[in-house]
Amino acid sequence: MSHFSIVCRKCGKMLENAYCAFCEHCVNALLVTQYKDKEFSCGQAEGAWKFNWLPVHSPGFRQPGPAVYRSEGFARKIGIPELYICFCGYWPEKGAHLKTCTFKEFEAAVVIQNAMENGMQGLVAASAGNTARAFAHLSSVAGFPAIIVVPSMCLSEMWYLGDEASGGAPTIAVSDGDYADSINTAKRIAIVAGMPFEGGVKNIAKRDGLGIAMLEAVSTMGMLPRHYFQAVGSGAGAIAAWEMSERFLKDGRFGKVLPALHLAQNLPFAPMTKAYLKKSRELFPEDLDFALVSETTTRVLSNRYPAYGVLGGVYDALEATGGVMYGVANEEVYAAMDLFEETEGIDLVPAAGVAAAALIQATRSGKVGTDGPVLLNITGGGERRLKRDRAVKRVSPYLISKNASENEIEKLLNYAMR
Numbered sequence: 001m002s003h004f005s006i007v008c009r010k011c012g013k014m015l016e017n018a019y020c021a022f023c024e025h026c027v028n029a030l031l032v033t034q035y036k037d038k039e040f041s042c043g044q045a046e047g048a049w050k051f052n053w054l055p056v057h058s059p060g061f062r063q064p065g066p067a068v069y070r071s072e073g074f075a076r077k078i079g080i081p082e083l084y085i086c087f088c089g090y091w092p093e094k095g096a097h098l099k100t101c102t103f104k105e106f107e108a109a110v111v112i113q114n115a116m117e118n119g120m121q122g123l124v125a126a127s128a129g130n131t132a133r134a135f136a137h138l139s140s141v142a143g144f145p146a147i148i149v150v151p152s153m154c155l156s157e158m159w160y161l162g163d164e165a166s167g168g169a170p171t172i173a174v175s176d177g178d179y180a181d182s183i184n185t186a187k188r189i190a191i192v193a194g195m196p197f198e199g200g201v202k203n204i205a206k207r208d209g210l211g212i213a214m215l216e217a218v219s220t221m222g223m224l225p226r227h228y229f230q231a232v233g234s235g236a237g238a239i240a241a242w243e244m245s246e247r248f249l250k251d252g253r254f255g256k257v258l259p260a261l262h263l264a265q266n267l268p269f270a271p272m273t274k275a276y277l278k279k280s281r282e283l284f285p286e287d288l289d290f291a292l293v294s295e296t297t298t299r300v301l302s303n304r305y306p307a308y309g310v311l312g313g314v315y316d317a318l319e320a321t322g323g324v325m326y327g328v329a330n331e332e333v334y335a336a337m338d339l340f341e342e343t344e345g346i347d348l349v350p351a352a353g354v355a356a357a358a359l360i361q362a363t364r365s366g367k368v369g370t371d372g373p374v375l376l377n378i379t380g381g382g383e384r385r386l387k388r389d390r391a392v393k394r395v396s397p398y399l400i401s402k403n404a405s406e407n408e409i410e411k412l413l414n415y416a417m418r
């Protein structure tokens with residue numbers, strides 16, 4: 001018997017041993033994992049695998065967790081008495097060893113192990129930047145075939161660890177399309193390759209993997225934070241933080257109140273911030289204009305189909321926790337990145353700068369920080385630190401057209417998967 005079941009947020013239907021399943025009759029609701037263990041515990045396994053509330057345990061490969069510590073310098077500077085940092089990145093001096101430098105590694109590790117345990121032969125991930133790098137890395141670490149599909153306009157943001165580039169996952173770049181075209185092409189590639197298409201936020205393994213940040217934080221703090229800060233793109237990480245908090249609340253030993261979610265986007269592309277300001281469950285089409293993305297510093301946050309209005313998504317997470325959405329301008333992002341590096345001694349990726357800037361905004365209201373500990377999820381950092389230790393390479397992609405025939409896809413795969 002499995003140590004968890006999967007439950008539909010809407011109708012409460014329970015599915016056993018389901019892989020990436022959708023609840024057939026509630027298409028607009030997320031499924032959540034329900035663990036048989038009501039009590040949180042850490043086992044003997046190393047790194048991220050020690051937590052009981054994960055769908056997979058003790059795989060044959062290592063996955064480090066984040067480093068959680070109490071901030072002194074940054075906390076003092078911005079005037080938050082009890083501030084904890086969950087550092088998801090590369091900072092070996094602090095015990096953070098994520099070689100792709102973001103919390104996307106947790107997602108990739110749990111999704112890949114879950115796919116393996118469910119008899120999958122590989123998977124196709126359509127993504128750019130941090131997610132693509134995390135899946136390519138974990139494919140290599142776990143020895144599990146993965147095909148990464150990216151729009152070629154995003155290639156400039158892609159780097160792989162030098163010593164893994166040859167053994168890693170083949171990267172296919174869609175030469176004549178945008179992000180939506182590359183998702184469509186990836187779905188066709190998945191059919192030809194006979195591998196599942198990595199299904200995004202609906203995959204419980206993805207959200208529970210991202211929830212490792214909250215698991216490590218509560219395990220270190222000994223209690224739930226009162227406030228949780230994170231930058232959001234798809235919303236999966238924030239939903240994961242909420243879902244894990246609900247489990248801690250049911251456990252009963254870690255607090256009686258759900259942490260308030262403080263979620264941030266980079267202006268001017270901030271569709272969730274703008275919708276939630278008006279308390280709307282629907283995003284406004286004018287806020288999804290692609291032209292806005294080019295004015296932000298954080299393409300990783302520029303998801304145009306976030307899990308916002310779906311039942312059990314970001315809107316519900318904000319409502320349930322008394323959450324707040326923030327819009328952060330580019331100058332605030334740079335200033336927060338600089339201040340964090342000065343006071344804590346490590347570089348941040350811009351998305352993490354968005355979260356740090358939101359926390360700075362929140363201190364101005366004078367409310368956050370007076371009523372309990374604050375947790376700042378630094379979702380990515382230490383890229384510059386990593387590049388001091390390790391060689392990194394630009395990705396050498398296989399190019400394909402969005403109009404490629406099945407035959408052409410098959411030829412390319414035969415070549416790329418040798």
Ligand SMILES: *Cc1c(COP(=O)(O)O)cnc(C)c1O
Pocket residue numbers: 102103104130131231232233234235236237238300301303349351352379380
């Ligand atoms: C993806 C990403 C985010 C946003 O996470 P979502 O789950 O997509 O909302 C934040 N920070 C970094 C560094 C990321 O890579």
